[in-house]
Amino acid sequence: MNILHLSAVNNWGGGENQIELLCREFKEHYPEVKNQILCKKGKLFHKRLEKTNLKFLTASLxxxxxxxxxxxxxxICKKENIDLIHIHDSTALSLAIIADNLADLPPMVFSKKTSFPIRNRKQSLYKYNHPKLKKIFCVSKKTRNVTSEGIQDxxxxxxxxxxxxxxxxxxLKPGLDLRNFLKIPSERKIIGNIANHIEAKDLQTLVKTANQLINxxxxxxxxxxxxGGFEKPRTSSLLQEVKQFGLEEHFSFLGFRENAAALIPQFDISIITSESEGLPQFIYESFFHKIPVISTGVGGISEIITHKINGLLAQAHDHKKLCENILILAENEExxxxxxxxxxQMVLQNFTSEIMMEKTLIEYKKILHERL
Structure with a gap:
């Protein structure tokens, strides 16, 4: 079985990490399932893959x-006798559909990692309902429900x-002592967030939460x-807001850091303020490292966090409730x-990359069996 994974993104994030984990699991448990990744030349994913033993190729975009x-x-499809194309972002899907119109490509699957609905326009509906696209892997039930609105089958x-x-x-080796590096006094609790500076992560609400709590x-x-990776002009706006609120002594931006999850054990609380999500990797990683999570309940997050059972939730944009939840944990440490x-225990039993790989393999086999 020869699988080609397509990625056409610039950044390194949770989605790219999942591609790497999936291919690693196949390499370890099913070496006969050969995986290779086509990524964007010179970008962060390319640089990351250069440090692995995974097979990858690059293309200019x-x-x-x-x-x-x-x-x-x-x-690649012709030379490597690819059996199935696994697509990991919407740009790569568009490129694969165009390629299929030029040459008869193998069947495709697509990983839908966000809870954004499919746009109600001709081009978007065409590519997501394309006959070569056999399955759409939705990262959560919420993602599945939202996606179903634009899918015929x-x-x-x-x-x-x-x-x-x-x-x-x-x-994982942290390589950095946060308290020493940032000169954080020992009496202060560290509230950590890992997210690239994109609109969906709503880091403005994170800054407002800090202002509510501290000021x-x-x-x-x-x-x-x-x-998380900086993005102009959004990062400049965040830095300006931190300064306006006078939070410089209580708020630090570290930018992109490879293996950022290695720093999670140094957090006292993990916080997610996203306005839209599929299901962030940061939550799974915090679960594993036994760091309590406070989050907005968007996307699939409420499928793995039950309020006051294994975490605390708030509505999107509600910085006052997020602040209240921080104080609940601070004042009820038990x-x-x-x-x-x-x-x-939840992450070990249900959300490991090996479980993900086994379920993915079942779907691959279903598609290729139908093809025979």
Whole structure:
């Protein structure tokens, strides 16, 4: 079985991490399932893959419909006798559909990692309902429900949760002592967030939450640490807001850091303020490291966090409720080990990369069996 994975993104994030984990699991458990990745030349995913033993190829993609990437897909499929194309972002899906119109490509599957609905326009509906696209792997039930609104054949949709590699998480080396590096006093609790600076992560609400907690509630015993790739002009706006609120002594931006999950054990609380999500990897990683999670309940997050059972939830944009939840944990510390243990067992039993790989393989086999 020869699988080609397509990625056409610039950044490194949870979705790219899942591609890497999936291919690693296949390499370890089913070496006869050969996986190779086509990624964007010179970007963060390319640089990351260079440090692995996974098979990958690159293509130039200077603009969204760059013919060089399209030709590369066709060439690889013919040369490597690809049986199935696994597509991991919407741009790559568009490129694969164009390539199929130029050459008869193998069947395709698509991983839908966000809870954005399919746009009600001709081009979008065409590519997501394309006959070569046999399955859409939805990262959560919420993603599946939202996606179904634009899909003619709902049998295409499969809920397939992502996961983490427990052994990999155990062996991560932080390489940085946050308290020493950022000069955070020992009496301050660290509230950590890992997210690239994109609109869906709504980091403006994170800054507002910090302002509510530190300035309005006068809780100077907290420090916010935000890790993730900067994006102009959004990052500049966030930095400006931190300065306007006078939060410079209580808020740090570290930018992109490879293996950022290695820093999670240094957090006292993990926080997610997203306005839209599929299901963030950061939650699974926090669960594994037994760090309590406070989050907005968007996308599939409420499928794995039950309010006051294994975490605390708020509505999107509700910085006051997020602040209230932080204070609940701070003033009821007995909740922390309870939340942490329930979440830790949940991730080990249901959300590992090996489980994800096994379920993915079942779907691959169904598609290829139909093809025979």
């Amino acid at each position: 200077a603009f969204q419909m760059d013919p060089r990437y399209i030709r590369r897909i066709i060439s 709902e049998n295409k949709l499969v809920t397939l949760y992502h996961g983490i590699d427990p052994e990999l998480q155990r062996n 309005r509630e006068n809780r100077k015993d907290f420090h916010f640490v935000q890790i 909740l922390i080990p309870k939340f942490a243990e329930i979440s830790h």
